Amino acid sequence: MAAKFDRIAADIRHRIESADLKPGDRLPAETALVADYNVSLGTLRRALDVLEAEQFIERVQGKGTFVRGRRARLERSAERYQWERDRVQLGEQDRRATGASERDTGLRIDDLAFTARYERAEADADLAATFGVELATPILRRTYWTRAREEAAPFVLVVSHLLVRHVEANPLLMDERREPWPGGTQHQLSTVGIEVDRITDRVFARPATVDEAREFDVFPGAPLVIDRKVSYTGTGEVVEVADNTWPADRIALTFHTYLK
């Protein structure tokens, strides 16, 4: 015998899936649903909790409970890396014409709000192991928030790490006011003679912590997708370690493997 809240959730879920309730529609108020289903408020809210975790509904205090429209997933392909590579030789005008973010999102660059913060730091155990350097090696940490202009919360957070000894030859690379840099990180590295030869992406998902939930405007426990991208030169040296974080419903990543 299923629990009451499960049956109520199943009923409302079914009404959404059968398009009886459409994206953007407001559900009846909780008090009305309590009367409809003849249960207590606690039980009804428990049912809505389930639907919220499943991302069928969205609750807005003071306004109501709404059927959630599936937001379009960004489709990001690893072909982007070769595309960025091919642009390294181009002049600034050509690089400036379109940015990498634009290529990914399909949004025009004007629709995106982009914030960058640079700071110097020291390699912790994790970064030291990944870069293959000593603990406390000087690091440039660059944090990027990208959001659609109409939305308050970012849809991707990127924390990128470079070795200071790689980039200090070009002071422009240490200046966050130069962002967004036309041509992206591969072009930035090319200005100090570094050519990226291969990139690995390690992808996993985990529930958002409370802080992350606040940051991305999702509920705690909502799935995040995390992609650690590591860039190597031809000699196997690590030149960039970047952690990309998205709310899981905003992203799909595609990779290509060519067999010999």
Place this chain on the structure above:
Amino acid sequence: MAAKFDRIAADIRHRIESADLKPGDRLPAETALVADYNVSLGTLRRALDVLEAEQFIERVQGKGTFVRGRRARLERSAERYQWERDRVQLGEQDRRATGASERDTGLRIDDLAFTARYERAEADADLAATFGVELATPILRRTYWTRAREEAAPFVLVVSHLLVRHVEANPLLMDERREPWPGGTQHQLSTVGIEVDRITDRVFARPATVDEAREFDVFPGAPLVIDRKVSYTGTGEVVEVADNTWPADRIALTFHTYLK
């Protein structure tokens, strides 16, 4: 002013992170926690709900609430595809010696319980588009559940689709009792003259539905990672479409991009 349940969750979370409470430890009973924090049962359970969604704790009816040990993440690399490709030429003995699952999980094949079910079906809109064939084209659907022998729930569910017209030349490929097939899908396809040339993986995450939650023994809304793997021949023909599903905490996927 944070909510009471938030402060209680933060407190217990802190006790776990500071190793005051260790993986496997039992938390005090709910009645004891209610007394400790001087709140009602509803509020206390709400706090535990948060920690459960964040995967800090696990609740077992009749036994107690336990600090969750982080289960090891499977590390699965796309290099596996080339490895499988290289094994296609080997004799059966060599292929049988180790299987692909074993390579991924690090578990010995004896530790894995493996169930396969084959069934004939017709291509729906999604599969027809991916294969580039007509709707209702005959399909062989192969479903694989892999689990550790000591665990009841599978840690990966694979639903693989092949075109019947590709595989009917070899009746052994239509027989689920031949599974697990030494050498995997690439070898299976090689027996009907098909050579896989490249593979794309599209990775995303989403919350589990109620049915999936039951299947994987996670709570509804827990994140799942889904990887749709599409295999192509040298002429660009699609020969396999496989959907791999893991509870998000069980998997990390690594891909490699080589730049020209």
Place this chain on the structure above:
DNA sequence: GAGTGGTCTAGACCACTGT
């Protein structure tokens, strides 16, 4: 049977939104 977590109720009050 004792002890655990799971479900449910009825009612109170608070916080936010829009008129």
Place this chain on the structure above:
DNA sequence: CAGTGGTCTAGACCACTCC
């Protein structure tokens, strides 16, 4: 201000585990 969702309480009973 009325109407919405958000938090909290005190208490009841049920389902499961282990002794």
